[in-house]
Amino acid sequence: MKRVSVAQMKALEGQADASGLSYDQMMANAGLALAQAVHRRYFRRPTCSVLGLVGSGNNGGDCLIALRYLAEWGWQTQAYLLKERVGDEALLTDYRKAGGQVLGVNEDHDFEKLRQHALQADLIMDGVLGTGIRLPLKGDIQHALAVLKEIKDLPPVVAVDCPSGVDCDSGKAAKECLRADLTVCMAAIKAGLLKQPALGLAGEIYAVGIGLGDNLPAWAEADVDVMDARMAVENLPERPADSHKGTYGTCLIAAGSVNYCGAALLAARAAYRMGTGLVRVGVPGSIYDTLAGQLPEATWLILPHTSGVINSEAAKVVWKNLERVNALLIGPGWGLENETKEFLEDLLNLQKGKGNASPLGFVPEEHELKNASRKLPALVIDADGLKLLAQIENWQDKIQTAVLTPHPGEMAVMSGLSIAKIQADREAIAREYAQRWGHVLVLKGAMTIVANPAGEVAIIPMATSALATAGTGDVLAGMITGLIAQGLEPYTAAKTAAWLHARAGIKAARQLGSEASVMAGDVIAQLPQVLNEISS
Numbered sequence: 001m002k003r004v005s006v007a008q009m010k011a012l013e014g015q016a017d018a019s020g021l022s023y024d025q026m027m028a029n030a031g032l033a034l035a036q037a038v039h040r041r042y043f044r045r046p047t048c049s050v051l052g053l054v055g056s057g058n059n060g061g062d063c064l065i066a067l068r069y070l071a072e073w074g075w076q077t078q079a080y081l082l083k084e085r086v087g088d089e090a091l092l093t094d095y096r097k098a099g100g101q102v103l104g105v106n107e108d109h110d111f112e113k114l115r116q117h118a119l120q121a122d123l124i125m126d127g128v129l130g131t132g133i134r135l136p137l138k139g140d141i142q143h144a145l146a147v148l149k150e151i152k153d154l155p156p157v158v159a160v161d162c163p164s165g166v167d168c169d170s171g172k173a174a175k176e177c178l179r180a181d182l183t184v185c186m187a188a189i190k191a192g193l194l195k196q197p198a199l200g201l202a203g204e205i206y207a208v209g210i211g212l213g214d215n216l217p218a219w220a221e222a223d224v225d226v227m228d229a230r231m232a233v234e235n236l237p238e239r240p241a242d243s244h245k246g247t248y249g250t251c252l253i254a255a256g257s258v259n260y261c262g263a264a265l266l267a268a269r270a271a272y273r274m275g276t277g278l279v280r281v282g283v284p285g286s287i288y289d290t291l292a293g294q295l296p297e298a299t300w301l302i303l304p305h306t307s308g309v310i311n312s313e314a315a316k317v318v319w320k321n322l323e324r325v326n327a328l329l330i331g332p333g334w335g336l337e338n339e340t341k342e343f344l345e346d347l348l349n350l351q352k353g354k355g356n357a358s359p360l361g362f363v364p365e366e367h368e369l370k371n372a373s374r375k376l377p378a379l380v381i382d383a384d385g386l387k388l389l390a391q392i393e394n395w396q397d398k399i400q401t402a403v404l405t406p407h408p409g410e411m412a413v414m415s416g417l418s419i420a421k422i423q424a425d426r427e428a429i430a431r432e433y434a435q436r437w438g439h440v441l442v443l444k445g446a447m448t449i450v451a452n453p454a455g456e457v458a459i460i461p462m463a464t465s466a467l468a469t470a471g472t473g474d475v476l477a478g479m480i481t482g483l484i485a486q487g488l489e490p491y492t493a494a495k496t497a498a499w500l501h502a503r504a505g506i507k508a509a510r511q512l513g514s515e516a517s518v519m520a521g522d523v524i525a526q527l528p529q530v531l532n533e534i535s536s
Ligand SMILES: NC(=O)C1=CN([C@@H]2O[C@H](COP(=O)(O)OP(=O)(O)OC[C@H]3O[C@@H](n4cnc5c(N)ncnc54)[C@H](OP(=O)(O)O)[C@@H]3O)[C@@H](O)[C@H]2O)[C@@H](O)CC1
Pocket: 013, 023, 024, 026, 027, 030, 031, 055, 056, 057, 058, 059, 060, 062, 128, 129, 130, 131, 132, 133, 134, 135, 136, 137, 138, 139, 141, 142, 160, 161, 162, 186, 210
C-alpha cells in the first residue's frame, strides 16, 4: 500500500467522490474491509466479544459499520460512544438491528462501565479518532483513554486507521494513546504511523482497500510503498502439489571464513526455510568439516582458501559450479582479507563482456568453464562482500543488477557518507544510491528501506531491537537469495524477505518473552509460523 499524508488522503477521497464513489460508500467499504480483517485474524469459536470505541467523526463511522458486520457474523459486540454522533442515526439503527449493544459516555460518567466492558472483551476496536485529530486530546476522550491505558490486562486492541491520539502526519502521540496489536489503515498508510512514537503504538500495520480507483491523480504524489502481510503473501511463489525441487530453484551461497563459520549455515537455513529447492553452500575447506554435518539438506562446495579465508582460486571453482544456479549470495562471514578481495575481483572479471575483460589473479582455461554460463546468476551481496566490493574500481558496472544489503555502517563505507547523514535521511539516500549505482539497495535498520534503480521505494514498517544481534543479516541475505532462486524479481524478493524477516524477529521476541534474548537462529525458527499466519 502507498504512504500518504493527511492532505493527500483528503485529496484522494475528494477525487474518488468526484468520480462517483460517494463518501458514504467509501466508509461502507472501509467498515466492511475492517470487519473482514478483524474477523479473519481474531475470531475464535464459539464466540468472541468486541468492545468498539466509537468517536463522533468518520473514524467512529468506520468502527460502527465494522461492529455491525461482526455482530452479524457471530460476535458479541458493544459500541461505546465517546461523543454524540450527530446526523447518522442510520448507522446506529442498522447496528442495533444486527443485535449490537450501545452505551454512551453520558450513561457512564466515572467510566466504570467502560472499564468493566474492557476487562470482559476479547478484543477492543479503537475508532475514536482518525485523521481528523488535532492534538492535544481533550474532554471525555482523553479521560476514557486514560482509564483504559491504566488497565494491565487489556485485551488486544485493533486501531481503526491509526491508534486514537496519534497525529497521522507528525507521528506525535498523546500519552493516553492505546498501544495497538494491529492497525488497519484505510486505503493507504498514513505517513505519521511510520514515525516514532506512533510506530511503536501501531503494532502490525495492515492496509485494506476502500474502493478508490488506481487512476486518481493524487496517487502520483504517493511515491513510497509500505509493505504489509497482504503484499508479502501476494509476492510469494505458488507451491503446486505436483512440483519437485527443480520448481523452487537452486541457490549457491559462497560464505564464511575461519573466524565466521556460522554465517554460511544461517544463510543456507534461511534460504531453505523460504522454500528454495536446493541450497549449495560454498565454504573454505578449513571449515567444511565443522559445518557439513549440521545441515544435511545442503550440498557442499569446498572452496580454496588461505589460512581459512576464501582466496582467488575459489573464483574458478564457483564459476565451474554455476550450472542451474538461479541466485548467488556472496559476502556473509568472509572477513576483509586481501585474498578474499582477489576472489571477488576474479569472480566479477570472469564474466563475458562485463567491465575489464582481463581477469586479475589467474586466467582459467576456456574448457574449464565450458559448462558455465559466462554471466553470473542474480547476485545478492552482503556484509564483508559489500566492503570489499567498495574497494573495486567501478564495481557498479561489473555486475548485473544485484541486491546489496548494507547496514548503515556498510552503507557509509560504500557511499563515503557518514552514518549520521545516512540515518538522518534513510529514505532519500536509499533512493538516490539505488538509482546512482543501478542496483537494488536494502538499507537495513529500524524500518528497513528497499529501493530499486527505477526509483521505487518500499518501507518495512517495523522496528525491533530483537534483530539487533549477530547473524540476523546473514538470515535476511539467505532469505532474499532463496526467493530470487524461486523466480522472484530481485526488488520484489528483497522487500518481501525484509518484511518476513522483521515479522519473524518480532514473533521470536514475543515467544521468548524478551527482545534481548533473540538470536539469529530464533528468527529462522519463526519463519514457518510467519508464512503460515500470512497465508491463512
Ligand atoms: N472521508 C471519508 O469519508 C472517509 C474517512 N475515513 C475514516 O475517517 C477518518 C477521518 O474522519 P474525520 O475527518 O471525520 O475525523 P475523525 O478522525 O473521525 O475525528 C473527528 C472528530 O474528532 C474530534 N477531535 C479532534 N481532535 C480531538 C481531540 N484532540 N480531542 C478530542 N476530540 C477531538 C472532533 O471533534 P471537534 O473537536 O471538532 O469537536 C471530531 O468530532 C479516517 O481516519 C478514516 O478512519 C475512511 O473510512 C475513508 C472514508
